[in-house]
Amino acid sequence: MAVEDLMRLLTEDQIEYFMGLAIQEAEKGLAEGGIPIGSVLAEASDGRCWHTYAGHNQRVQKSDPILHAEMDCLKNAGRLRSDVYQESVLFSTLSPCDMCSGAVLLYKIPIVVIGENETFRGPEAYLMSMGVKLIRMNDSRCIKLMRDFIKKNPKLWNEDIGV
Amino acid sequence: MAVEDLMRLLTEDQIEYFMGLAIQEAEKGLAEGGIPIGSVLAEASDGRCWHTYAGHNQRVQKSDPILHAEMDCLKNAGRLRSDVYQESVLFSTLSPCDMCSGAVLLYKIPIVVIGENETFRGPEAYLMSMGVKLIRMNDSRCIKLMRDFIKKNPKLWNEDIGV
Numbered sequence: 001m002a003v004e005d006l007m008r009l010l011t012e013d014q015i016e017y018f019m020g021l022a023i024q025e026a027e028k029g030l031a032e033g034g035i036p037i038g039s040v041l042a043e044a045s046d047g048r049c050w051h052t053y054a055g056h057n058q059r060v061q062k063s064d065p066i067l068h069a070e071m072d073c074l075k076n077a078g079r080l081r082s083d084v085y086q087e088s089v090l091f092s093t094l095s096p097c098d099m100c101s102g103a104v105l106l107y108k109i110p111i112v113v114i115g116e117n118e119t120f121r122g123p124e125a126y127l128m129s130m131g132v133k134l135i136r137m138n139d140s141r142c143i144k145l146m147r148d149f150i151k152k153n154p155k156l157w158n159e160d161i162g163v
Numbered sequence: 164m165a166v167e168d169l170m171r172l173l174t175e176d177q178i179e180y181f182m183g184l185a186i187q188e189a190e191k192g193l194a195e196g197g198i199p200i201g202s203v204l205a206e207a208s209d210g211r212c213w214h215t216y217a218g219h220n221q222r223v224q225k226s227d228p229i230l231h232a233e234m235d236c237l238k239n240a241g242r243l244r245s246d247v248y249q250e251s252v253l254f255s256t257l258s259p260c261d262m263c264s265g266a267v268l269l270y271k272i273p274i275v276v277i278g279e280n281e282t283f284r285g286p287e288a289y290l291m292s293m294g295v296k297l298i299r300m301n302d303s304r305c306i307k308l309m310r311d312f313i314k315k316n317p318k319l320w321n322e323d324i325g326v
Binding site: 059064066074077085097099102106108161 | 270286
């Protein structure tokens, strides 16, 4: 499926719905004592309906420095065929960092939907220069989750972004 | 510690030794039925001696698409302080892909030693443009491990690099 067809398949309602799932993941992470970032991979490789996989940041819960939300989501999706990634959309409540953006490039995920990029901004220009389409939602729920969290846990947040 | 001091601390013998450990990891992966790529993180945050963490590609063993060798190594190292990454050298038997290069940038690892980049080449120019120092060894043992593996397992190898 061409990226244009994937874009057509992705309605505004669906974008809202999938970001809602990613926010639920972020809230699940927060309830577990973790960093509230969630992610959903929605794949449409059968050309009609979407299959979703979800994950959330696990730094605290699993003491794991590589399990950012997007990485946990890709891990939970398991071993997919290359063409499945290429017909997928990755949702994240927060702008993906260098590592997660790199995973997007590795697996050639063509579209990334970003909940917000106010509290942190990854290499969005680089992703776009590599041909990845970005949809930025500036979602107030995502911003509030991160603002509240960073205010209460500045040290933990800095650890998560290598600062 | 400045990058120049880290470079001074890293002797040729040590480079050989740490890459030898990474190759042992790659061989361990091969013996497990996995993809033979190994990685070592050597950190010198106490300014005198090196502490090492190791890992290898776990796609097959753990059915995990994010556990490239470098990622498994960072996972095994656990949650480190930001300044520890910044006084570390990452060794990989193979040129790091987009995802693993992104992890290097996220954690600001200043030096990456690459066993070989003949059988696969990640975004080395991008890493260098971001200030990461690369040491390329063109190691014949690393090349042989990958050549033999790719010849026998082309499909599995393509899956690992999103092709």
